[in-house]
Amino acid sequence: MNAPAFLTRDLTFKSSSLDEKQRTVEATATAFGSVDRGAFIERLDPTATTAEAFIGLPVLDSHRQDSLSAVLGTVTAARADNGCILVTIKFTSDSRANPVIADIREGMITGVSIGYQVEKWADSRDPDTGRSIRTITQFKPREVSFVSVPADPDARIRAMPTENQPNSPEPPKTPTPDLAQRNQQIRSIAGTLNLTTEWTDSQIDSTSTLDEIRAAAITEAEKRTTPPIRTQSVQILADHTDPHTRAERMSDAMMTRIDPTHKPEDSARDFIGMSIPEMARDCLRNANVSTTALSQATIVSRALHSTSDFPLIMGNTVGRTLRQSYDSVPSALKKLARQTTVKDFRAKHRIILSEAPDLEKLNEHGEYKHGTMSESAESFKIDTFGRMIGITRQALINDDLGALNDLPRRLGIAAADFEAEFFIKLLEMNGGKGPKMGDGNPVFHEGHRNLAQTKGKPSIETLSVLRQALRHQVSLSGKRLNLSPRHLIIPAELETLAQKLLAEITPNRIDDVNPFSDLGMVVEGRFNNPDRWYLATSHSQMDGLEYAYLEGEPGPQTETKAGFEIDGIKIKVRLDFGACFGDWRGWQMNEGK
Structure with missing residues (x-):
């Protein structure tokens, strides 16, 4: 301790x-x-x-x-x-x-x-x-x-x-x-x-x-x-006067009441068990505001509109709860994508380079020849999305922890759902062919060699066709990339079929070996087309689906302010987010049916 x-x-x-x-x-x-x-x-x-x-x-x-x-x-x-x-x-x-x-x-x-x-x-x-x-x-x-x-x-x-x-x-x-x-x-x-x-x-x-x-x-x-x-004395003085440190500790203590499984830091144990009005009183005292003979209602009202760190503590607690729920339900497609950051909201042009030039044997004079790399460009931008919620003064006076738990929890889940829907809408653009790329064609197109000509449900035969297409994909300079399939992406309607298809079995004959048992299955229940499915390599092999946040603000961000439109606290939730396809070569699509 x-x-x-x-x-x-x-x-x-x-x-x-x-x-x-x-x-x-x-x-x-x-x-x-x-x-x-x-x-x-x-x-x-x-x-x-x-x-x-x-x-x-x-x-x-x-x-x-x-x-x-x-x-x-x-x-x-x-x-x-x-x-x-x-x-x-x-x-x-x-x-x-x-x-x-x-x-x-x-x-x-x-x-x-x-x-x-x-x-x-x-x-x-x-x-x-x-x-x-x-x-x-x-x-x-x-x-x-x-x-x-x-x-x-x-x-x-x-x-x-x-x-x-x-x-x-x-x-x-x-x-x-x-x-x-x-x-x-x-x-x-x-x-x-x-x-x-x-x-x-x-x-x-x-x-x-x-x-x-x-x-x-x-x-x-x-x-x-x-x-x-x-x-030691100097450290304690700094600790008590820093509002952000104090808010972190009091919020950490409050989380033990909201979530009994939460393990607080030792520095937060001084505040464990305090109710919301008790924290408001403590914040006023720390700001040198007298609370003698004041009712709980007056204490909470003064803490909201004074220079104390009480609104910061409430906002910190809401932010923790929202982030926990947001992290607990990540999008299935988000797990397949590469995360990046951008510095502003202007359109970003992403340069795609081909592989490095081949090495050549030096001539008798030891002369090195210059090589070249092909390139293409894709562009995308992020936008700002958000909502505002209010926690009333009555809820704070009543020590209503549900106000600090249910609303932020639902907003966190809503933020995660928004990102998941964003990926779905991206894939289903242009009649399910995906967004247009730099060459003017959608992601899935005959010219990109990633749209299956033989349509059907996932099977050994249809998977073999898409796997071969991945292996034969070529770089900007025309060389085969030999990409390996890693993920089978399917709607919920094909989940049972895919489970049986990918299940590992102990074969009695060589002909019975399952060649796709090492594939990972990604199920997305938000797909609108129950027949369409995808095969993808990992983003470590080839750039594919990408998403970006504003630099320094990954995921949903919260801001807190004592409100006048509502008698309590206003909490703004903001998400600066965008997604795109960085390259089409790592994904294959089958329309199904």
Whole structure:
């Protein structure tokens, strides 16, 4: 699982534990409470970390990691107390921390926040509210920061004992560690500030106190020109602010509700189980729009017409569903065709070259002769086809997944059917002879030697005639191509006959061997003529049926917009598509009957 790399929690404190002479203050680092992360409620298990893990952590200004001037001090001691972890913060000795100390004294700064890295967690659901619960079972604290806005009222700077509070716990005292503990803390301080091994060893060998070593570490770090690089924090910020990445993850999570067999990416698990209104609320929060006291209807309406990525998420989900259904029912003829791309909608002239010239023996002078290649041209163009559908606001508020499933699914099937019909219409042009080629004749023509003179249903005899015609086809320069048949293309009415004809059998005599058992059968139920059938070679041997999409947009494409004509989302489906015959030599046709 890919855990969030760096998270923060805001706490509150009081200034009464401030010791300005010693430049220390005591705070509650964590009370193991809950935080609403939008997509889920995050809870910290009391055993998720230890007090010792906080010792030596840097104390920063508002989680700033871009400058050493943001380092205000360090955590010198930590202990567990009544289900909380208390830390003692010692400020740096220079003047940079003085304004913070003064604001703490006046009660202006009351917020503390910890930054931590999640290592293990477990997901569940609240039985009363239905909200997703993520319990952090192991995390590693990385830093402590003073912040302006606290979030957790149960965590605060510890108050010093007063006469009215005789039983208040005493502030923790900085322990005097033994040699092993002292060395470990020195290494922790050096690692946090990215100091060298030589500096660390020199401090271990010195007789300085830990407070003196911390001050020396901060001074040494200020001399360095390159601050510590924290790439994890930068990655998380980019991940949360990129609307396309967020939309992909939320759409991936929604697909698990539409299709129970769908396996989401680990990065989408934060959003699994969220309803459509819950996603709308999360999108508004991510766009810094308050959703307090708003009804579900208002939340969905605002998410549709705000700058949030909610319409993008809905469109992404529709696009996924449409593409799945489109890919599930490909045209039978499309499997035989070669896919290409074009850059625009102008007619394209496709140049067909003959085979390369024959090699010749060199004469006694070693002279090479020039060869020539014949060529012809075919042209075609793509066009744009499309439809628009609407998903109503009521369907989104009702969390109606059928609106996000049935309509796109049907449109995907319709797009696949459109392509299949396109191929059928192409083959059945000019009374079933196909489109006209560059020489002015249709694809299937006596002059092309690909129109069977002996008409009849598929049989050993009729197949043999067409196979021989394929073998004897000639190139532009007049040479035989010796093409091999690979596909038998038939209407649904001839399917049973063809199955029997192509079935592999174990013959008792040589005369009983089936010579066409290696042919692939392609059945197309959309053919209008129940008798006409075809024999074709593969497009790897000879160019034949081809289809093209606009470059960079293969298959149906979707665009989403919050609509005014309908109170909801408008989704436009567009298909830039075209098909043609690149060459007639690889196909043979029999009119049947």
